[in-house]
Amino acid sequence: MDRPTGTLVGFSSSGSKRITSLEESSLVTQYLETYGTNVTFNLTMGTPFWSPCESVQQAIIQSCSLPETYRYGATSGISQLQVELGKRLDRKFASSCASEVMICAGSNQGFLNILLCLCNPGDQIILFRPYYFSHYTACLLAGLEPVVVHTDSDFLPPPQSLKITDKTKLVVVVSPGNPSGRVVGVDLMRCLYQLCSQKGVWLLIDEAYEHFTFDGAESNSFSATDGVINLYTFSKSHSLAGLRVGYFCYPHYLRKHMLEIQDTIATHACHLAQRAALAAINNCSDDWIRQQVQQGIVPRREIFWQVVSRYHTCKADGGFFFFVPLPKNVSSYQAVDYLMKHYGILVFPGDLFGMSNYLRVSYGSLSSLEETRKAAMNLKMALDTLWDGME
Missing domain, CATH: 3.90.1150.10 (Aspartate Aminotransferase, domain 1)
Known part of the structure; x- marks a missing residue:
């Protein structure tokens, strides 16, 4: 024809x-x-100069011979990696974070999952200027309204400038910031959390650059709890940007909806990438x-x-x-x-x-x-x- x-x-x-x-x-x-x-x-480029550890490269090679690499798996990620990430978060927060961990195809995909789970079309998302452009784009893709709030002269988010309304669903904080490179200190983060909590608004903390701090600055130590979601990636610290593997932790009661969204968008993160991430977290301290x-x-x-x-x-x-x-x-x-x-x-x-x-x-x-x-x-x-x- x-x-x-x-x-x-x-x-x-x-x-x-x-x-x-x-x-x-x-x-x-x-x-x-x-x-x-x-x-x-x-x-x-938003990646470091180093290559992944030798053990990571070996894990990738070995994964090629595993039958499960080529089959469907758990939507939230392979169990071994989830367990190790849970342990890491417990150490980071000096307590049990008691949250679900979902492994995703890079933190950008995780961010979109979170928006789709928490927000309805037309809801407002607060971003601080200068914002990470992929966050702005994700809001538009999800049918949400990004409300951009100015930071102060040091590129830090002043809590008093938050424009929280009845339409506000989520406040996004990136620390260390991209592109500013500024770290939101513990006291300031606590103020933001308290304000969000009082208003019934979610706080999402993106910590893609958590390992890259200088001059005595400390990255966030707020664990995922009711009203807070923490977002991470292996792209920076372990130089796995090309493998697209990130993760986020969130309150247990969101699990059903998070699974539905993940299953629809990605089904699950690539098994080979997850095996590489498991080797990274086990062998690259x-x-x-x-x-x-x-x-x-x-x-x-x-x-x-x-x-x-x-x-x-x-x-x-x-x-x-x-x-x-x-x-x-x-x-x-x-x-x-x-x-x-x-x-x-x-x-x-x-x-x-x-x-x-x-x-x-x-x-x-x-x-x-x-x-x-x-x-x-x-x-x-x-x-x-x-x-x-x-x-």
Whole structure:
């Protein structure tokens, strides 16, 4: 039978309304497609420079020969990994978190699961500016209204500025922040929790960069309890970004609905990725991660701080980012284009995070200190030119 030709009447190529609202977020892919082959220094990557432990790589190889790798499994994740993650959370919170653990295909998928479980279309979700762009996008995909609240001059969320209404369902805190790199301290987190609890609003704490803290900053120690959900990933600390494995812990009474959503979206996280995560948590201790951070991330951070501190940049105490201000007459899109064309540096525009006169500079994935110094020097020349007035 011949394929139909000509124009099909009645079919729209414009896409759904939710898709047409996502143009800002799709710029991430557009930048990589436009500039990717000509990049000298890619300062966009949200991953560390190290490779997974040898035991993780061996676990991946061994998983290929296991029959269960190719079959359906438990929706929440393989039992061994759930048990080990439960133990880890008990140690982290210095008590039994008494919560369910769900393993997902990266924390972005986990975030969407949580939105779909807790929220109805039209509900409001509070995000703090600068926000993580995938969180903003997920809200739109779920038919929710992201309400963006300004942080203070140090990029920390002031509780008194929360605009909680009858439509507010969830407050999202990312600590350490992406793109700000700021750690929300225990006292401030407690204030946010108490306010949410009083208003009957959920608090979601995204701790993707929990292992990356500096200058005595401490990441969140609030356990998942009624009204709180904690979200994590293996992408950063264990460098498993490509395998897409994350997890979150949540109150037991949500289990039925969480399982229904997970089963519909992903069925379960990839077995091979889960086996790799199990090997990572069993063989790559927190001490190993701290050593990697101290020996690798800290010197990279210092090299870049010597450059970005000249431009009124807030000193991040977490993650591996700096959120660098631009002159008021230079948009982040202009700056990205200029840095790429003239200096071979690819960074993300602040507009992706809700702030137009900034650039997010990520130094964690640079392969060596020599490459780090070269990238920092190129960035210095580029920023000097921007602040002096582009040619």
